[in-house]
Amino acid sequence: MIKLQEGVIPTVYQQKPYALVAITKHGVAHARSYAEKFPYVDVYYMKKFEYGDERTRHIQLFDGTVRLLLPALFQNYKGIICIISLGAVVRMIAPLLVDKKSDPAVLVVDDKGQYVISVLSGHLGGANALTNEFAQAIDAIPVVTTASDVQKTIPVDLFGAKFGWVWDSEEKLTPVSASVVNEELVAIVQETGEKNWWMYETVMPPNLKLYSNIKDALANRASAVLLITDRLIEEDEQVLLENGVIYRPKSIVLGMGCNRGTSAEEIEHVIDETLLDLKLSKKSVKAIATIDLKKDEPGFLEVTSKNHWQFVTYTAAELNTITLQNPSEMVFKYTGAYGVSEPAALLFAKTDTWLLKKKKSGNVTISVARVNFEDE
Missing domain, CATH: 3.40.1390 (Udp-n-acetylmuramoylalanyl-d-glutamate--2,6- Diaminopimelate Ligase; Chain: A, domain 1)
Structure with a gap:
């Protein structure tokens, strides 16, 4: 936790290009959601709104007035997105401004998440481009007031951010x-x-x-x-x-099954090994999909939380809508489904082909499919 003191610039642990800051209960809830939709932000919010999972989600808590946090954010980040009122942000950043060539981009998002406003460093700092990208990611209205907007071209550092x-x-x-x-x-x-x-x-x-x-x-x-x-x-x-x-892009889905109580370490080892064999990037994994009997499986919950992946489960009836060449009577006996990893991968990916049909490794079964984007 960051303990803020007057006259002391705190140490922050910058991992992403942008900081996302919230100071209200609703703002904190939005910030947690926005970080899932826009993956380029480090999240900061007040300790009194702590959820308990901040360490695993790499969220930084602070205790004290946010005004004392802003100098460190100005020094470390390309841009700062504030879920704070516009007037308050203007008053707090005024003493920190140097010039438009060096000041970071500053954005303001209202407490309901309806508007994203470009406040500072619109062109050189990239605030206008960031405003448009962030607004699209959270389904808000961008507000850019500079006379000549940014070039209508691709912002390279934000390309595809709204899709993750x-x-x-x-x-x-x-x-x-x-x-x-x-x-x-x-x-x-x-x-x-x-x-x-x-x-x-x-x-x-x-x-x-x-x-x-x-x-x-x-x-x-x-x-x-x-x-x-x-x-x-x-x-x-x-x-x-x-x-x-x-x-x-988030284009890979992992259909998975495991024995009850399989450790997160074993599950992730199988994932890493499989992706390397298939020459696929782990950064492109979107979700783990499995049967609903595994919705509370600790290993799956830990791996998906750690990697910020979706965790999706299907009923046996849903899994059985996928025709398998070699249905398993043994799996059906225990789960009601003729297969788990293979149909789960296809259902989530909305496709009919696998990159890997099925592999059994220790206590883990894995199938891999690529998400079908053609029907979008």
Whole structure:
């Protein structure tokens, strides 16, 4: 917990590019929800609204007035999103302002989550772009008041954020962003993930070119590459990273079963081993799906909480709607379903094919499927 004292700048543990701060009961509830929808924020709120799971969710509690926390946030974050009244935020940040070239972006969200307001560093600090992306993620109305809005192009560090996409590395965010805003040729290669990521009513700028595969993108010698994939990159594709950013959409579902009482460590070991064998990124996992008999399985609950994945369960009747080539009478005897991991993966992914049909390892059974985005 952060103990705030007058005249002392506290130590904060910055992991994400942006800070999300709340000081009211409703604001705290919203902040916890927003962090699931927008994965680029470290959450801060007052200790008196503690839920008890802050350590596992990497939420930082503070005790004292939020005014004393803001100097540390200004020093450490690219942007600060405040679920605090606009007037209060303006008064608190006024003594901290230096100039528009160095001040972080500051946004305000109302206590009901209806509006997201760009307050400070709209252009150079990226507040306008952040306002639009964050508002889309939480289904709010963006309020941008600068006379000339940001370029209608892709904000590289926020690309796909409203869908939960995350980038593999921030190393090339700045040079790739420069290529985008300087209207150099930028290749966008999308292998999976949501397709409706273009947020503007206007057409994409001509310097942004869509490619269906890496080979074509490499052949056209783009200045920068945005690669949207859940695959681990092959050796001959590493050239993309000379000026490229890899985005990980939430496109992988793990259908799973386990013996009662299986440890979280064993479950996660099987997951890590399986994803590595399939050459898939763990950052692209969206959910673990299983039978409702396992809805209180401690190992599954711990793994999904730790990794911020969805945990979805289906009834035996729902699982049996998926026709299996080799239904198990033994599984049916104990669960009422002819299979667990295989049908659970397909049901969540809304597809009819697996990346891995089924693997049994120790106390764990796992199936892997890729989410079907074509019908969106």
